[in-house]
Amino acid sequence: MTVTTSLIGAPVDRIDGAEKVRGAALYAAEHPVERPVYVFPLQAAIALGRVTGIDASAAIAEPDVVDVLTHENAPRLASAQDAELAILQSPEVAFRGQFIGAVLAETAEVARRAASLVRLSYEQLTHDVELHPARADLVRPGEVNGGFPTDTADGDVDGALATAAVVLDATYTTPQEHNNPLEPHTTIAMWTDDELTLYDSTQGVHWVRDAIATLFGLDPESVHVVCPHAGGGFGSKGLPHAHVVLAAMAARLVTPRPAKLVLTRQQMFSVVGYRTGTIQRIRLGSDSTGQLTAISHDVVEQTSRIKEFAEQTAVPTRVMYAAPNRRTTHRLAELDVPAPTWMRAPGEAPGMFGLEVAVDEMAIACGLDPIEFRIRNEPDTDPETGRPFSSRNLVACLQEGARRFGWPERNPRPRTHRDGPWLVGTGVAASTYPVFSMPGSRATIRARPDGRYRVLIGAADIGTGAWTALTQIAADALDVEMSDVMLSIGDTDLPYASGAGGSTGIMCWGSAIVDAARKLRAELPIGEPIPDEGVEITGTLPDNPYAGQLAMHSFGAQFAEVKVHTGTGEVRVPRLLGIFAIGQMINAKTGRSQLLGGMTMGLSMALHEHSVVDPRFGHVVNHDFAEYHIPTNADIGSIEADWIDEHDPYVNPMGAKGIGEIGIVGTAAAIANAAYHATGIRVRDVPITLDKFL
Ligand code: MOS
DSSP, rough: OSSSSOOOOOOOOOHHHHHHTTOOOOOGSSSSOOEEEEEEEEEEEEEEEEEEEEEEEEHSTTTTTEEEEETSSSSOOOOOTTTTTTSSSSEEEEEETTTEEEEEEHHHHHHHHHHOOOOEEEOOOOOOOOOOTTTTTTOOOOOOOOTTTHHHHHHSSHHHHOOSSSEEEEEEOOOOBOOOOOOOOOOEEEETTTTEEEEEESHHHHHHHHHHHHHTTTTTTEEEEEEOOOOOTTTTSSSSHHHHHHHHHHHHHHTTSSSSEOOOOOHHHHHHHOBBOEEEEEEEEEESOOOOEEEEEEEEEEEEEEOBBOOTOOOTTHHHHOOOOOEEEEEEEESSSSOOOOOOOHHHHEEEEEEEEHHHHHHHTTTTHHHHHHHHTSSSSOOTTTEEEEEHHHHHHHHHHHHHTTGGGOOOOOTTTEEETTTEEEEEEEEEEEEOOOTTOOEEEEEEEEEEEEEEEOOOOOSSSSHHHHHHHHHHTTOOOOEEEEESSSSTSSSSSOOOOOHHHOOOOOOOOHHHHHHHHHOOTSSSSSOTTEEEEEEOOOOOOOTTTEEEEEEEEEEEEEETTTTTTTTEEEEEEEEEESSSOOOHHHHHHHHHHHHHHHHHHHTTTOOEEEEETEEEOSSTTTOOOOOOOOOOEEEEEEEEOOOOTTTTTTTBBOOGGGGTTTTHHHHHHHHHHHOOOOOOBBSGGGGGGG
């Protein structure tokens, strides 16, 4: 039967919810396989040098140890291009914690104990693991993530700053942070002849397939990757890391038995990527009315000597505010460290901390309310390209948020609100995230004689609600009930799908599904009987005719209330409100959870997260949840996310923008700005710990 009201935007419960609560939803390590061999990695205890000796005799002598994998017996890889993945091809060590082997055993416990018995000797070289802006000899331009130019320059920034009525020149820093999805990175690998099956916890089965096929010199069709559910990723499961290779190599040694590798939380701090620390110098100039005349954002950050990843930290600054003179730069220090990677809103999260605290400082220096200052510097078109925006509703978000947060009643003077021993303040910051697209997604829809529809696409649900949202999109586009749609995702046997990255999943997969549904309905109009043999149609992600003509971005406004204890400096956040302009929301329930999750991670960035590297040894010392702090329920007070009505017909057929990442953007700045309002103390580096107020 047909539906009369749109499913799009409805707060539909997760269709996989009951399965998850019952424990029936299979995560990577839970797929039933016959007699798995358990793999425990050996990791380098030096940050730079080479392995000179491996004595595995004690490990091999343990009962139930099957084998020890090292560079001496590892399979040779077909491609060594990606040095993060091309492990065990030589004795060289490029960072502490790098995989240099593995113990294979009949149980996970035996493998772990036996790994501790392997005696390794090294030739050690002097390493450098510290991000330091003064080391200009190490600093070089890199290719900025997302395909953006490393540097941009318009007008004469130095000249404009020299004549500006108000000038800000300040440095903002953010530390190294680690992705910590609840489900650790996990792979079960299994060879049959020259075919490889991987049960892998990933944000994209086809991305894993393609990378692993290249590495092992296999036809992509010979690599089968399965991941129906993943317990988070935040970017660190976007592309495969070395553990997938280690599992596949181990499985090669024990073919046809499967090899199972579950990383420990501590191992994750060495081998699955992280967000670089950043050092951001921001200079702003304005005239006496608070109109910006110059914006300059120079970033220094780190990468690994063996693989480049340049976080696009200053890229959001290119789109945020109008000014005739503009400049952004990114510089990379190459260090003896693991390769950084994507972590929720790479670029925007650290970059918008710097920019949005700087803008708060500049507004105050100009004697303007920070919302009024932002509105005054709102651009008509994209400041970098001059292109019109497909939609830009930052001002509407700021105004709606201000109304709901009670901003008009705020006394702008810092240190004027007290609650017993607490100083109380409020702050605001803007948020933004680009509307990206990833190429290639296809979806197949099978209309079945029983009147139901099978929708097939190799998409990922990493806990976001994609199972539900894609079913809604398919049912809406087919004009049927959700119960008439059966979705299949998370398997490379399904049509190609790009990964859950860059907040593109629902946009790209949904567009392919809508394309398939429209083609199907052209052939088989609603109400017509489905023929006995069924009908099958494949749709593709269509090219967007507006790409390259319109600037497409989400925007938002983050509001925070912060209390700082006058005696201890303790920082609390009793209230967070985020108002977003994100086009058409697909599922108001799971989508709201995405935004709240992002804001929670923003609070985590503001107050807690900090990967502390010991320069003597080169590793992150606080490599577990006992010492790498993330917020608990007790750290979150009132937290609300909402969105304004935004109609954007240019971004894709659903009019939807990505929502996975924007929630984290700007949150830390809003909290820092509120902490300034509370105390009069300006904190320019996160995490904002109590010592900064004492
Ligand atoms: Mo997101 S950091 O692109 O998975």
